Amino acid sequence: MSETSTNVMTVRGLTKSYGATSVLKGVEFSVARGEVHALLGGNGAGKSTMIKIITGAASKNDGEIHFFDGEGGQRSESEGRAKVAVVHQELALLPHLTVAENIALPHHRKGMGLFRRSAAVRQAFDALRMIDQDSAATSLHRLVGSLSLHEAQMVEIARALSSGAELILLDEPTANLTALETERLFAVLRKLTQENGLSVVFVSHRMKEIRQIASVCTIIRDGRTVVDRQAIRELSDVEIIEKMGQVTASHATEPTRVSAMILEAFAATDSITVQEPGFSLELRPGTILGVAGAPAGPAALIEELTGAAGTKRWTVVRAGWPDRLQSPRRAARLGAGYITGDRAHKGVLHSLPIIDNVMASRRVVRGAAIAGGAEGAECLDLLKALKVKAASVWDLPNTLSGGTQQKLLIARWLGVPSRLLVLEEPTRGVDIGTKREIYQLIRQMAASGTVIVWWSTENAELLEVCDRVVAFDTEGRCAGVMEQDDFSEEKLVTLTGMAA
Ligand SMILES: Nc1ncnc2c1ncn2[C@@H]1O[C@H](COP(=O)(O)OP(=O)(O)O)[C@@H](O)[C@H]1O
Numbered sequence: 255m256s257e258t259s260t261n262v263m264t265v266r267g268l269t270k271s272y273g274a275t276s277v278l279k280g281v282e283f284s285v286a287r288g289e290v291h292a293l294l295g296g297n298g299a300g301k302s303t304m305i306k307i308i309t310g311a312a313s314k315n316d317g318e319i320h321f322f323d324g325e326g327g328q329r330s331e332s333e334g335r336a337k338v339a340v341v342h343q344e345l346a347l348l349p350h351l352t353v354a355e356n357i358a359l360p361h362h363r364k365g366m367g368l369f370r371r372s373a374a375v376r377q378a379f380d381a382l383r384m385i386d387q388d389s390a391a392t393s394l395h396r397l398v399g400s401l402s403l404h405e406a407q408m409v410e411i412a413r414a415l416s417s418g419a420e421l422i423l424l425d426e427p428t429a430n431l432t433a434l435e436t437e438r439l440f441a442v443l444r445k446l447t448q449e450n451g452l453s454v455v456f457v458s459h460r461m462k463e464i465r466q467i468a469s470v471c472t473i474i475r476d477g478r479t480v481v482d483r484q485a486i487r488e489l490s491d492v493e494i495i496e497k498m499g500q501v502t503a504s505h506a507t508e509p510t511r512v513s514a515m516i517l518e519a520f521a522a523t524d525s526i527t528v529q530e531p532g533f534s535l536e537l538r539p540g541t542i543l544g545v546a547g548a549p550a551g552p553a554a555l556i557e558e559l560t561g562a563a564g565t566k567r568w569t570v571v572r573a574g575w576p577d578r579l580q581s582p583r584r585a586a587r588l589g590a591g592y593i594t595g596d597r598a599h600k601g602v603l604h605s606l607p608i609i610d611n612v613m614a615s616r617r618v619v620r621g622a623a624i625a626g627g628a629e630g631a632e633c634l635d636l637l638k639a640l641k642v643k644a645a646s647v648w649d650l651p652n653t654l655s656g657g658t659q660q661k662l663l664i665a666r667w668l669g670v671p672s673r674l675l676v677l678e679e680p681t682r683g684v685d686i687g688t689k690r691e692i693y694q695l696i697r698q699m700a701a702s703g704t705v706i707v708w709w710s711t712e713n714a715e716l717l718e719v720c721d722r723v724v725a726f727d728t729e730g731r732c733a734g735v736m737e738q739d740d741f742s743e744e745k746l747v748t749l750t751g752m753a754a
């Protein structure tokens with residue numbers, strides 16, 4: 255771009271294979287000082303893999319990574335890497351330690367004597383002040399486990415600052431933030447780039463957001479750079495999405511906006527009707543309804559459906575059911591099941607054995623408070639059906655992988671007679687084999703007559719498995735409902751404003 259800008263890092267011809275799978279096929283990527291650079295590409299394009307190689311978390315097969323100092327002189331790889339920090343989608347903080355300890359500990363591994371501890375706190379304070387003058391002092395001694403995701407991200411950024419990072423890589427940092435939190439994050443990123451001269455690489459799928467924060471973009475498609483450092487204002491949304499391989503320009507049409515939606519269920523037919531002005535959609539027993547788009551809309555709909563809502567946006571009418579489900583427990587008794595997306599914090603009962611994790615909903619539905627005698631055998635059958643290998647049903651869930659823990663949450667509802675089952679990103683962070691198994695379980699539960707409402711951020715899987723998809727835009731409004739006949743990724747991208 256600007257001829258005077260010096261690069262902080264340049265990646266040339268980077269290649270990477272996992273076994274026979276070639277993931278990166280010669281990627282080019284360069285970041286200038288003081289810029290916010292959007293790294294774009296569809297799911298599986300190779301963005302996260304490149305980031306891991308830049309930070310040294312993964313090895314490369316071929317290619318070069320050059321790091322530069324402020325004068326344009328080349329740094330050694332280890333010097334360069336020391337100036338790079340990454341903020342992952344899954345945060346890497348220790349919940350039982352304070353904010354100050356999380357920020358300073360990596361630099362003070364040895365000899366945390368009293369003096370050094372106070373020096374560490376001072377260092378953490380200085381870093382926090384670069385982010386937010388006002389709250390720095392009060393947040394120092396809070397436990398990280400008590401922070402919101404947004405606050406925890408700020409701690410990660412502070413840790414990056416205190417380590418002297420000049421380049422911060424943020425891999426989908428806004429995926430689970432509210433609009434307000436995203437605004438705050440952007441304010442911090444702007445300050446760091448404009449006032450402190452840091453460089454930021456930012457991965458996101460939201461067009462509006464990308465335009466708000468980034469000046470320049472690089473687009474990766476199938477392991478290759480298809481747009482190398484281009485000013486974002488020179489590219490239209492459709493061009494960007496097209497470069498990513500998501501749509502062809504001729505098909506992208508303006509979505510029809512829908513301001514409100516009514517969800518109705520009739521006990522008589524046991525079907526659920528989704529209505530909007532001039533539109534009505536009946537979900538017969540066994541329908542799989544996909545929910546797509548940025549989190550605000552799907553989250554609000556799901557809160558309402560599961561009885562956790564404080565919102566009045568949705569009118570939910572269910573003949574034979576109360577207007578409001580009031581509580582998740584009551585919802586479960588009435589035949590509305592829910593699998594939370596917050597597996598680690600709300601879903602899995604970490605201190606209870608596998609059997610309690612699996613049998614929880616059955617006990618609610620059956621009105622039994624504690625384990626009955628036949629439960630052991632029933633639990634074993636469920637684990638077998640789900641191909642979960644556990645040494646004993648009395649083991650704790652943390653003896654199992656993340657994907658297998660997700661299967662425990664599904665087991666909780668498998669075979670429980672329910673009219674409605676709400677799934678929140680059940681395949682997130684799960685390997686491809688387990689994903690396939692989960693698709694199969696979703697189909698199986700639908701085949702037993704349950705209406706499935708499934709929120710996923712992966713458009714491709716929704717279009718593969720669902721009968722219908724309701725799309726929300728980035729403002730949380732319902733943008734339309736797609737029927738299986740006219741399923742297309744391009745239409746879903748247009749409706750949701752999310753390019754993947
Ligand atoms: N550890 C791994 N082993 C095998 N394949 C992997 C591994 N990590 C990533 N991949 C594959 O590499 C491709 C690119 O993944 P990723 O870099 O995560 O893409 P993006 O972040 O752009 O969505 C995907 O097809 C993914 O399945």
Ligand SMILES: [Mg+2]
Pocket residue numbers: 301302303425
């Ligand atoms: Mg990724």
